[in-house]
Amino acid sequence: xxxxxxxxxxxxxxxxxxxxxxxxxxxxxxxxxxxxxxxxxxxxxxxxxxxxxxxxxxxxxxxxxxxxxxxxxxxxxxxxxxxxxxxxxxxxxxxxxxxxxxxxxxxxxxxxxxxxxxxxxxxxxxxxxxxxxxxxxxxxxxxxxxxxxxxxxxxxxxxxxxxxxxxxxxxxxxxxxxxxxxxxxxxxxxxxxxxxxxxxxxxxxxxxxxxxxxxxxxxxxxxxxxxxxxxxxxxxxxxxxxxxxxx
Numbered sequence: 001x002x003x004x005x006x007x008x009x010x011x012x013x014x015x016x017x018x019x020x021x022x023x024x025x026x027x028x029x030x031x032x033x034x035x036x037x038x039x040x041x042x043x044x045x046x047x048x049x050x051x052x053x054x055x056x057x058x059x060x061x062x063x064x065x066x067x068x069x070x071x072x073x074x075x076x077x078x079x080x081x082x083x084x085x086x087x088x089x090x091x092x093x094x095x096x097x098x099x100x101x102x103x104x105x106x107x108x109x110x111x112x113x114x115x116x117x118x119x120x121x122x123x124x125x126x127x128x129x130x131x132x133x134x135x136x137x138x139x140x141x142x143x144x145x146x147x148x149x150x151x152x153x154x155x156x157x158x159x160x161x162x163x164x165x166x167x168x169x170x171x172x173x174x175x176x177x178x179x180x181x182x183x184x185x186x187x188x189x190x191x192x193x194x195x196x197x198x199x200x201x202x203x204x205x206x207x208x209x210x211x212x213x214x215x216x217x218x219x220x221x222x223x224x225x226x227x228x229x230x231x232x233x234x235x236x237x238x239x240x241x242x243x244x245x246x247x
Contacts, residue, residue, distance in 0.1 A: 014040075015094060018082045020067060020104035023057075024106060027066045027090065033161060041066050042100060046200040047097035048117055053089050055082075061225045062150045070185040077150070107140045108228040111193065111208050113184050114239035115141075119207035126169045126186060126203050140164040141184075141191065141205065142231040148223050156195030156213025160229060163191045184231070195221070209243035 012066040016028040027044065027158045030037045047069070048059050055074035068090065072082035076236045115138045116123045119198070127134045151160075168189045176199060179185075183194040185202030194200060195212035198217045223229065234242070 007036050008194065017087050017090065022082070023072050024069045025083060025086045025090065026146055027068065028092075029065060029066070030064050032171075033063045033149065035147070035161075037064055038147060038161070038226075043093065046225070047093060051093065053093075055086075060151070067116070070177050075152045077099075108230055109183055109223060110230050111184075111210060111230045112234040112238065112242060113142070113206040113208050114234050114236050115184075115206035115226040117236065119183070119239070120205040122172070122203035123205045126167065126205055130166055131167045134171050137167060137205065138233060140167055141186075142233050144230075146191070146229045146231075148227045148229055151221055151223065153192075154194070155215075156214075156223065158192055158195075158212075158223045158229065160191050163189055169203050171193050171201040172203060179204065180207065182210065182212070184208060207239070209239050210247055211246050 008169070018026050020026050024113065027041075029040050039098060041064075044063050044066055047058065056192070057069040057071055059069070062141045068086065069169060070086050075082040075085040080203070096117075108213050113169055114120075116134060123134050123137060130137065141164070144162045144164065146162040148158045149161050150159045151157060163186070169186050171187045178197055179194050179200040179202070181194055181197050181204075183204045185192060185194065185204045186208040187202040192202065193208060193212060194202075210222065213220055
């Protein structure tokens with residue numbers, strides 16, 4: 001059961017606060033996925049990165065929320081409850097953070113993809129479901145610049161906004177027990193890239209040779225929320241060449 005949102009009028013009208021357990025607070029920026037909501041979340045994330053408050057552990061952006069994790073011990077030395085103190089801090093920084101929203105710019109990452117064949121076993125099904133040819137599916141899927149709304153499900157897995165509505169295809173009725181890392185799939189109105197070998201029910205239409213997650217990297221995830229992503233079609237020979245380079 002969700003807690004009652006913080007009622008204090010100091011908050012911007014589109015933002016609500018509520019606790020998540022005893023060491024986190026959720027900032028809710030709206031109830032639907034949109035570019036404006038995403039920009040607001042990224043602005044606050046960027047502000048926290050530059051101006052972390054004492055006790056801040058981490059923050060996790062999602063489609064419509066930003067969850068801020070804090071150390072309750074470090075926030076309890078003022079006589080306030082940790083959640084009350086965290087709420088006060090966030091209420092004070094929100095106006096300044098949202099004022100910087102226009103300055104948050106997204107970088108674009110190109111993801112090479114070999115579509116179809118053994119790497120895209122569901123391409124024909126997506127084509128049949130949508131009434132398009134396989135070539136049309138590939139062209140439409142690789143045309144937009146996608147927005148990385150959040151990283152989730154598995155480390156490094158990007159949830160993307162911007163899929164052509166005509167490509168929306170239901171998940172598989174029976175998930176695969178193991179989907180290879182790098183697989184590009186469609187599930188309903190979303191598309192994404194499997195960052196690790198995991199079970200999954202998305203319709204697989206291709207695969208990238210790029211490694212999306214490596215815990216040994218300084219920044220383990222290749223993609224970050226707020227970036228833009230562009231799929232670039234490559235041949236099977238290019239795929240194998242790039243894969244050798246990655247390994």
